[in-house]
Amino acid sequence: MTDRYWDVIVVGGGPAGATTALLLARAGAAVVLLDRARFPRDKACSEYLSPATTPVLERLGGGVLAAIEGAAHAKLYGMKVVASSGVAMCGRFASDHGHVPPRPYSFALSRAIFDTILLRAAVREGAAVHEGTTVEDLVWDGRAVAGVAARSGNGKRKTWNARVVIGADGLRSVVARRLGLIRTSPPRRIAFTTHVANVAGVDGVGELHVGERGYVGLGPIGGGVTTVALVVPRAAVRRRRQDFRAGFFAELERYPGLAGRFERRCLVRDVLATGPFGQWARRPAVDGALLVGDAADFFDPFTGQGIYAALRGAELAADCLIPGLTPGARAPMSATMLEPYVRARRRHFAGKWALERLIGLGVGWPALAERVVGRLARRPDLADLLVGATGNFVPARRVLAPSVLARLLW
Numbered sequence: 001m002t003d004r005y006w007d008v009i010v011v012g013g014g015p016a017g018a019t020t021a022l023l024l025a026r027a028g029a030a031v032v033l034l035d036r037a038r039f040p041r042d043k044a045c046s047e048y049l050s051p052a053t054t055p056v057l058e059r060l061g062g063g064v065l066a067a068i069e070g071a072a073h074a075k076l077y078g079m080k081v082v083a084s085s086g087v088a089m090c091g092r093f094a095s096d097h098g099h100v101p102p103r104p105y106s107f108a109l110s111r112a113i114f115d116t117i118l119l120r121a122a123v124r125e126g127a128a129v130h131e132g133t134t135v136e137d138l139v140w141d142g143r144a145v146a147g148v149a150a151r152s153g154n155g156k157r158k159t160w161n162a163r164v165v166i167g168a169d170g171l172r173s174v175v176a177r178r179l180g181l182i183r184t185s186p187p188r189r190i191a192f193t194t195h196v197a198n199v200a201g202v203d204g205v206g207e208l209h210v211g212e213r214g215y216v217g218l219g220p221i222g223g224g225v226t227t228v229a230l231v232v233p234r235a236a237v238r239r240r241r242q243d244f245r246a247g248f249f250a251e252l253e254r255y256p257g258l259a260g261r262f263e264r265r266c267l268v269r270d271v272l273a274t275g276p277f278g279q280w281a282r283r284p285a286v287d288g289a290l291l292v293g294d295a296a297d298f299f300d301p302f303t304g305q306g307i308y309a310a311l312r313g314a315e316l317a318a319d320c321l322i323p324g325l326t327p328g329a330r331a332p333m334s335a336t337m338l339e340p341y342v343r344a345r346r347r348h349f350a351g352k353w354a355l356e357r358l359i360g361l362g363v364g365w366p367a368l369a370e371r372v373v374g375r376l377a378r379r380p381d382l383a384d385l386l387v388g389a390t391g392n393f394v395p396a397r398r399v400l401a402p403s404v405l406a407r408l409l410w
């Protein structure tokens, strides 16, 4: 069965897909978004929106930021990192490094709420959304992507055609896989995330605890609930007979800054597992298709930049697509037409990619993490600078400068 002809098919209704659909539908394009889940749905995430996300949400309009402010949420004023010896550094967003954050705090809220706010905003702008619809394959017109084949909840398979297919289907993107674009790199880690009520000692900063065989991120998300993410090397998961989900709290107790802070009875959501990370697409655009969000690249969650990258990537995709979506045109958009998106991503994200990969590798070396955290504990100005760069409002090149990198180590 084939449907009408669309300008754009968006696969995935997470932050990347919903934002792309919203912007394109607002510009007058005929957009259909397909997601295998039904919203609200949970997502394995630490659920912190880095400070630079706020202006993107403001630009989106459509009542999105007001809806976030009106929902249960927490405000985070910085990030604390605790090394395995217990030594800790804390960086604040508001500082005197010469880069003013959009607000002195960032938002943190459940992804079930956040993603639903974005998706409903896309619907209000005119995007057609089909939940419970799993994309299984791509449809080709010669060498160009011309649509998708998807299965809905009742088991029916249907073909959808469009000028451009946007793969916004996250880490395990079926679009990127069918295009043969996936590349992987170490460190390959797996995450286990959950929600816990009444965690002791949680205040207005996010926390990252680095241990001998992984790390834990936690932070409040409003309503007395804390989101907790345990991230471990894939090899450790394969070696161990016991399921990490069952041993979740026991594993947390191994971290000096976490011992005694959790009450098992206060688990308010099942433990979700996701990974492995360290995956990116060789090219984010080909004839008839482009990739946004985690489908395009996701290296490691330590720096908490994924949602910002998803939203900003959606803006870059919309900027490139809108001029080419002329009414009545039906030919797949060529890779040449999508090239400005490829260049804009490189320009915008190159520093972020380098920083995310450097930090992701660094936390895999406990002795190195110990040294850097120790240095930053004595240099709060550098801690603020680093937290500003991972918060995406301080240019990454300021931290990647050899003089700053040297000060982090010696």
Ligand SMILES: Cc1cc2nc3c(=O)[nH]c(=O)nc-3n(C[C@H](O)[C@H](O)[C@H](O)COP(=O)(O)OP(=O)(O)OC[C@H]3O[C@@H](n4cnc5c(N)ncnc54)[C@H](O)[C@@H]3O)c2cc1C
Pocket: 011, 012, 013, 014, 015, 016, 017, 034, 035, 036, 037, 043, 044, 045, 046, 047, 048, 049, 050, 133, 134, 135, 136, 168, 169, 170, 171, 172, 173, 174, 191, 192, 193, 229, 231, 274, 292, 293, 294, 295, 298, 301, 304, 305, 306, 307, 308, 310
């Ligand atoms: C442990 C962990 C902690 C993190 N913490 C943070 C953090 O604190 N802050 C931050 O900014 N980022 C964080 N991230 C990263 C962040 O979660 C992602 O970068 C973000 O979700 C990317 O959004 P997306 O829209 O690209 O993908 P997703 O949010 O994964 O959305 C993809 C959507 O596609 C749908 N889908 C998948 N396959 C199909 C298919 N075949 N057909 C139809 N639909 C499909 C899914 O149902 C889903 O709704 C974390 C990630 C992890 C793993």
